[in-house]
Amino acid sequence: MRLFGIETEYGITRDDVPEIDPVVESMELVRAYLEASFERRWDYAGEDPHEDARGFRVPGLQQDKEEDEFAKVDAHRPFSFYEMKSDLVLPNGARFYNDHTHPEYSTPECRTLRDLLAQDRVGERIVLCAAQRRNRALGGDHVRLYKNNTDFHGHSYGCHDNYLVSRAVPFPALVAGLVPFLVSRQLIAGAGKVGTEAQESRYVPGQYQLSQRADFMEAELGVDTMHDRPILNTRDEPHADRKKYRRLHLIIGDANMCEYATALKVGTTRLVLDLIERGAMPNIELDQPVAAVKQLSRDPDLKAEVRLKNGRRLSALELQEYYCEAAGRELAGSDEESDWLLREWGETLRLLAQDRSQLVGKLDWVTKQWLLETFMQEERIGWDDPWLASLDLEYHNVDPEQGLYLGLEAEGKVWRMTTDEAIDEAFQNGPSDTRAGLRGLCVQKFSDQIKSMQWERIQFAGGLGTPNLDMGDLFNPREVRRCMDIFQHAHSPADALATWSRRKDMET
């Protein structure tokens, strides 16, 4: 079992002022979630988006110039960089902060889909709670949050899925194994979109697509995330022991509302990574992967075929079937979660080919298409009606009183894969089998004694020589639980660290 997690940037808007400053609004939203004054805790050491997994360091990113311009503006603001970021680490081990112009929720690291789904839904609750508090302060229902990826004006923001991968796997093997899978993954993980656009370009209504992000994919590989977005991001920021691990940071995915789609998106990617690690991935190479992303997204009838390097042509369904069959041959019987995934993946592909209506409430693009077509019939309007883009947007509204997906959920018309009770629990605690549970426990128990923290390390306050809790290689679930047990029963972080250190010394 490997670690995985999802980072979601939320769209934010406010309707009581003619123009909003997204930096301020995102900061205020995150701050609204706080019940005490903000304290700078997040440690940015180890965050370097210029390191490239292909074995070099890029001198600059395309967004650097833009960021420099923003920094000049930010310098005149009445708050510091750290205040603007307002980085919070939550009791469930998650991170909630202002990613400059969007509130972002990063789930705690999870080892099971069951945990991930609950933690992803916790993020929706947190941004909703923050919006409600912010609206109370503003005196009206003005601020709205959207779990989507486009503003229909040529601006996209991300939902990134992340996976811990052994550094022993050569990066070219990851590229070869993943690119055709990711190009066709939108078939099960696309959130659906009305219209077409491109980076900083005019929106054209009318065409229904599988994916919100496909229009913004412009390269096969690359370290950039805001311009020339790649199918496979090469950023090398492992947030773990660099000698042993990589963190695969995928930026091609859409933000999903359907729990089932989230489960399949992350779960099937996990299976493909398992295949790659075993050297058992299908030998498929696309001729033009970037063009293929757009071509497949703009074909909701699933008839389009993309060309392979060997001259063959395959549909998105056939590409996914190749991977699904290879995973079945190699991974069946590995564990219960893998078996569930193999069964549901195969069944989903069968239904996409034979009876798509059965996937309403399971896959976002199918659900949204059904919803919009029902509305179009009622109102006697066509795909080019601008009303549809607004309905598309509202599908992703995180307010249960307004959101169309959440309205469907309230009517019992979507497939729940988690429960409200599991979400309540995930809100309180991180997974007990990953370092995120330990991070969350430290926030709960020793909050006033934490000097700084990040994904792989916690620095406790104290005199010189106070040791860190280093979690860069803490991935064994049994070890995590033992460490959590020590921290749970310790009177202070220093006691816990001393006990943990002695325990490790005895074993070496």
Add this chain to the structure above:
Amino acid sequence: MKHSMMPERREGPVDPMPKSPSPEEGSGPRRPDTGSPDKDILMKRMRKVDPKQAERYRQRTGE
């Protein structure tokens, strides 16, 4: 938020994801009923959406 109790720990194998019930089994969500949309709460909610909302919705490029 402070908690003196740890959540119950999973010591055994992780449960698999719940099996998707078929619509006929009656134990899962029903397939959406596309009949009588005029009586459907969701259709009313959709009609309330301002057609110009997406036109006004502007974001900055994110990651």
